[in-house]
Amino acid sequence: MTVTVGAFEAKTHLSELLAKVEEGEEITITKHGRPVARLIPVAESPLSRDWSAFWEKVDTRRVTLTPGTSIKADIEAGRQ
Numbered sequence: 001m002t003v004t005v006g007a008f009e010a011k012t013h014l015s016e017l018l019a020k021v022e023e024g025e026e027i028t029i030t031k032h033g034r035p036v037a038r039l040i041p042v043a044e045s046p047l048s049r050d051w052s053a054f055w056e057k058v059d060t061r062r063v064t065l066t067p068g069t070s071i072k073a074d075i076e077a078g079r080q
Helices: 007-012 014-022 052-064 071-076
Strands: 002-006 026-031 034-039
Touching: 002 007, 007 014, 007 026, 014 026, 014 034
Parallel strands: 002 026
Antiparallel strands: 026 034
């Protein structure tokens, strides 16, 4: 659901609008009746990602490396 608010109202009630966005609503901000911005929920950010599977794979790979090789060298060579 999209809600439309004026710039003054958005400035005055920003905390409440952000709470609505966290709940999944989209907010369109207008200036003199013309849409100028939209507040939308963030799908997923790198900070909220679960990195445990990635680091487990890195640890597994580190164990299987032969002496004299490195993960960095494999990455630069285009291997996974």
